[in-house]
Amino acid sequence: MNPKPVAVVAGQQINVRNFDDLQRLVTGRVNQDAGFTLATLNLDHLVKQRRDKIFLAAYQRMTFVTADGMPIVMLGRQMTPDLQRVAGADIVLPICEVAERNGVGVFMFGSDSASLHGAAQRLQARYPKLIVSGIEAPPQGFDYASAEALESAARIAASGARLCFVCLGAPKQEMFADRMAAIYPHVGFLCVGAALDFVANTQTRAPNMMQRFGLEWIWRLVSHPRRMAWRYALCAVLLIQILLGRLTTQRSAIPERDA
Known part of the structure; x- marks a missing residue:
């Protein structure tokens, strides 16, 4: 299991x-x-x-x-x-x-x-x-x-x-x-x-400092710009969609106040 x-x-x-x-x-x-x-x-x-x-x-x-x-x-x-x-x-x-x-x-x-x-x-x-x-x-x-x-x-x-x-x-x-x-x-x-x-x-x-702060993507982008640029663009779009979806869910969960 x-x-x-x-x-x-x-x-x-x-x-x-x-x-x-x-x-x-x-x-x-x-x-x-x-x-x-x-x-x-x-x-x-x-x-x-x-x-x-x-x-x-x-x-x-x-x-x-x-x-x-x-x-x-x-x-x-x-x-x-x-x-x-x-x-x-x-x-x-x-x-x-x-x-x-x-x-x-x-x-x-x-x-x-x-x-x-x-x-x-x-x-x-x-x-x-x-x-x-x-x-x-x-x-x-x-x-x-x-x-x-x-x-x-x-x-x-x-x-x-x-x-x-x-x-x-x-x-x-x-x-x-x-x-x-x-x-x-x-x-x-x-x-x-x-x-x-x-x-x-x-x-x-990527150097340890970049790893620690979650910045390895910058290292990869600089190292392999042609391969990574489109990939990270798609990832950024998806991240925005996920965040907007969560924001919408949170707002819909808040009960409306009576006028």
Whole structure:
């Protein structure tokens, strides 16, 4: 059974409050020999959900959903004031800590070969008892619904890994995780985007100060203006729609005074 939601943003439930919650929930699944899926919600995901019903359905089946991105966190805090940002880029270390503590293997899937090898080396240096059961970088144009995807998932399961970091980017990684978790219910599939690239230092993340104040989007926009400008414009439009919708709901809930 999935945990109860701690917040709902634009119809999407969030059920992981903070990093302690994340580690507790994943540890529970590992101890029960049960798999799961995990996604980290941001505005871009909400935009994509409105365009792609398959992605929306996959997201709604996720076992765990965290709040990633300060707009999501701030919207979620209207329901849960102590909701914390649990970003995909920050999940790898606490999950590796859980894996090492419980003696279960992790698999790294997605990204590219250099990033996966670099991440594996750095993580094993940090967590000496961490079991890296395998790594696999799929080819360009990888299709989550293909026969090749099924073969990749079979290799992940056969490796003995109980946890798999999926680094394919949204929406592909969430749909891959959703499909494969139904076939291999003992594996936990965590959708973490570029997290392993950051671990391996093959991509540079925004400075800590920008992360702390929720300004990573500026860093990404400056770093990749052509790719990110339209994405953030769509996110801004959606955020305005959400805020206006909440304002309308709040106003309609206020009883009118008798004249």
